[in-house]
Amino acid sequence: MLGNSIGDMVKCWEAMNNNLRLQLENIRASFQKSFYEVEHAHISPFYGYLRGSVSRAALRRIAEELLRVDYIGANRQICDCTLRTSYRLPCACELGRYTLGGIPIPIDVVHVHWRKLTMEVELEVGADDGSEVDMTCAMDELWKRFRSLDVIGKRALKSRVCELAYPTMTPLCPPPEKLKTKGGVKKKGKKPAEYDVYRDPSYHEYVDKASQSSQRQSQPSQTSKKLKLSKKQPQFIFQFPNHIRSYIKDVVNVESDEVRESLMIESFGSQPPEKWLTLPDMGYLIANLYNVVLVCLGNPCMTFFPMTSSHSPNVSIYCIDFVNHNHWVQVNMKEGFSLPPVTLDLRKFRSHTTITWMLGFTGRLQHWQLLTLVLA
Incomplete structure (x- = not known):
């Protein structure tokens, strides 16, 4: 110009x-x-x-x-x-x-x-007589049109009006009865190898399961009392957070002699605590080397995802905890247990490959946050 x-x-x-x-x-x-x-x-x-x-x-x-x-x-x-x-x-x-x-x-x-989705200037106080925002004539015409339509037209017009009146509602309705899906997992806890239909439960399924378990816990029975007094309960159960104890199947412990032997290195003798396995320093090393999801259920609780591979639904999840302040134990968990949050290092050095792990386990990560918020 x-x-x-x-x-x-x-x-x-x-x-x-x-x-x-x-x-x-x-x-x-x-x-x-x-x-x-x-x-x-x-x-x-x-x-x-x-x-x-x-x-x-x-x-x-x-x-x-x-x-x-x-x-x-x-x-x-x-x-x-x-x-x-x-x-x-x-x-x-x-x-x-x-x-x-x-x-x-x-x-x-x-x-x-x-x-502000308009270029018009707001009217001064008292300058508006109400004619610009009056919808009386428009509503009358809308009613006339509604009465003149047939049943199909009335349904279509009503759905359009409901979209304006209830913006957060959806016209979709749940099925009247639960449908039987073909090819689903028949037995709980068993997942066939290379089973592509199996999926991680959604966040809402976790919430429903948590509410059902809380209702069962609020009504203790004689059976639950017997389970609490049973000798099959792991001896380290009280060293785990309260909200995950119900998901623990068993704890694989080692004898004291095996612990001592694991700390002995030939020509170097027994190793001090500063040379033991420590987290989070060794967490990502284990996850990347063996391509597994490593979960620490101690204090603090944290999850380590592999940083060199993308998400896989058939990945192995290994849970460990440092008990009695002297050794690690393997914790076998039930299917679908919640996952603790990831570490700050993963958030800082994350990549597109790492994000796929967090997206794949979103339901479990959010379920852990929900449980901690409820307990807090």
Whole structure:
């Protein structure tokens, strides 16, 4: 426009005016898209209060931040809250709390800047007579149209109105009775090799299972009392967190002589405690060398995923704990037990390959957070 000195002020003014009009139309078009167009990533009822009321740019930032919830959860200390401090949008720890609570994102947590989807100036107090926001005529016409339609048309119109009135609801309904899936796992706890139908239970299944177990624990029976007094209970059971004791099958202990022999190295003698296996220093070394998921159930509890391979549903999970302050034991857990959080090193040096492990075990990681929040 101003690339050369040819022309006069009138032509330059017209060119600037045309550019401003073009930008204004683009902004208005983006507002209309935010009103009526819904991207596939925002179809979930989790965004129900935000669709049509918040700009799509804000929804995209929230969707990207939601991916961090898989390995941050609701921990405010780990979340740097950059999105909240820089853009006034909910950050990962806030989204994690909404996810655990099963509630949609409230619109009040989004700054008013992202909710302004119009170029019009707000009217002064007392200047509005109510005619611009009056919906009486529109509602009357809507009722007339509803009465004039047949049954199919009434259902279609009602579904459209319900989408506006109940943005967080979904028209999908659960089946009236539980369906028998073909080819499912027949026996609990047994998973055939190379069985591609088997999957990790979802987060909601973990919550249902936890609520059922809590109800059973609230009504103790004679059988449960006998189990508590049984000699088959592992002798180290009280050295584990309370919320995972029900998932422990047994503890593989070693004799004291075997512990002493393991600490003896030829020509070097017995090794001091500073040369024993320590976590988290050796955790990722074991996970990467043997391509397994290593879980420490001691203090602190932590999970070590392999950092050199991608997620596999048939991976072996080994649980260990440091008992009596002198040796490690192997802990055999029941199928589907919850996993403790990952270490800070994994969050700092994670890669796309490592994230696949956290995504594959999202349900178990979130279940652990749910149990710790309930106990807290």
